[in-house]
Amino acid sequence: MTTLTYVYADSTAVLGPLATYAEPHCYDLCSEHAERLTVPRGWEVIRLAPDPESLRPSVDDLEALANAVREAARPREGAPEPANEVGRRGHLRVLRNPDSG
Numbered sequence: 001m002t003t004l005t006y007v008y009a010d011s012t013a014v015l016g017p018l019a020t021y022a023e024p025h026c027y028d029l030c031s032e033h034a035e036r037l038t039v040p041r042g043w044e045v046i047r048l049a050p051d052p053e054s055l056r057p058s059v060d061d062l063e064a065l066a067n068a069v070r071e072a073a074r075p076r077e078g079a080p081e082p083a084n085e086v087g088r089r090g091h092l093r094v095l096r097n098p099d100s101g
Contacts, residue, residue, distance in 0.1 A: 001034075002050075004037065008025070010044075013045050015047045016048035084098060
């Protein structure tokens with residue numbers, strides 16, 4: 001994926017690494033659409049090659065993923081128990097089939 005940024009004042013479209021935050025005139029594109037990009041006549045396209053090392057998951061990325069999984073698995077305080085729950089194992093629940101009456 002890449003981020004397309006239009007610089008209207010310079011009649012330029014810049015395709016670069018995926019942006020980490022949203023800005024006006026920026027659009028995220030898949031590889032196929034980035035390769036097929038065309039711009040108005042008279043405009044210039046600048047294609048910035050990403051640093052190959054930046055494409056690999058960092059330690060921070062992996063830690064953030066692990067924290068998100070832990071948070072999702074943590075039981076919520078004060079969350080009502082479903083009436084059709086018949087068992088639990090960790091963060092997984094066994095629910096009664098509503099059709100079995």
